[in-house]
Amino acid sequence: MNFRQFPKFQLLAVLAALAPSPAQAWGPQGHEIVAQIALGDLTPAARNRVARLLGGPAMMVHDSNWADEVRDQRRDTAAWHYVDIPLAAPGYDPRRDCRNQDCVVAQIENDLRVLSNPRLSDSVRAEALRFLIHFVADVHQPLHAEDHGDKGGNQVRVTIGRYRANLHRVWDSEVIDALGPAGAIAGSITPAERKAWASGTPAQWANEAHAIARDQIYPPLAGRREVRLPRDYAYRQAPVVRMLLAKAGVRLGFLLNRALK
Numbered sequence: 001m002n003f004r005q006f007p008k009f010q011l012l013a014v015l016a017a018l019a020p021s022p023a024q025a026w027g028p029q030g031h032e033i034v035a036q037i038a039l040g041d042l043t044p045a046a047r048n049r050v051a052r053l054l055g056g057p058a059m060m061v062h063d064s065n066w067a068d069e070v071r072d073q074r075r076d077t078a079a080w081h082y083v084d085i086p087l088a089a090p091g092y093d094p095r096r097d098c099r100n101q102d103c104v105v106a107q108i109e110n111d112l113r114v115l116s117n118p119r120l121s122d123s124v125r126a127e128a129l130r131f132l133i134h135f136v137a138d139v140h141q142p143l144h145a146e147d148h149g150d151k152g153g154n155q156v157r158v159t160i161g162r163y164r165a166n167l168h169r170v171w172d173s174e175v176i177d178a179l180g181p182a183g184a185i186a187g188s189i190t191p192a193e194r195k196a197w198a199s200g201t202p203a204q205w206a207n208e209a210h211a212i213a214r215d216q217i218y219p220p221l222a223g224r225r226e227v228r229l230p231r232d233y234a235y236r237q238a239p240v241v242r243m244l245l246a247k248a249g250v251r252l253g254f255l256l257n258r259a260l261k
Contacts, residue, residue, distance in 0.1 A: 087148040
């Protein structure tokens with residue numbers, strides 16, 4: 001490959017795509033979008049408690065990627081970002097998919113219990129809050145709620161035009177970039193959608209994401225590990241991605257309002 005043919009920003013994108021990296025659901029921008037939506041939905045009481053624990057309400061967005069940033073130092077947390085539901089399975093089975101509570105569903109529940117306990121120290125509750133902000137977004141990423149023997153799509157090599165990456169990276173970043181201004185997502189959520197989405201459990205949310213992976217993402221691949229996707233693939237996925245990020249934001253706000261009454 002002749003790297004001199006690429007402008008600088010394209011060269012950086014190519015090098016990033018070729019470099020091995022751990023899966024980071026939605027990428028930094030996606031996690032910030034989810035946190036920003038949730039922040040706007042907080043009650044005054046929950047907002048004040050978030051501010052006390054994190055050092056200000058805006059820190060909720062700032063810290064939304066903290067769980068990814070500490071994974072290299074805290075390797076025991078790596079499995080907490082996803083749940084391996086077999087792709088062909090109808091849904092989540094904790095005995096099969098979350099042994100020793102090493103999955104995102106169990107960790108959301110654990111962090112919620114810690115955050116809800118006022119007898120615990122602020123430092124312990126603040127860490128649980130940072131994890132919770134991140135994991136609620138993670139559980140809505142379809143490739144973090146399936147197991148097809150390809151490490152969440154990381155081993156499915158894709159080509160889009162001249163761009164080469166893997167399926168997980170496309171869903172982490174390219175689909176987010178196709179959404180346009182982040183603020184437009186929060187503004188597009190209707191009151192009826194907020195009411196409908198502010199409910200459920202982490203297991204149910206994982207099942208929703210898993211169904212999208214099973215029924216929409218993987219069938220067009222026809223079992224291939226190397227595939228060329230349409231140039232407008234990211235834009236075709238934009239409506240479902242917008243919905244998933246919006247649901248994650250509303251549900252994160254729902255959990256925090258309940259935990260921080």
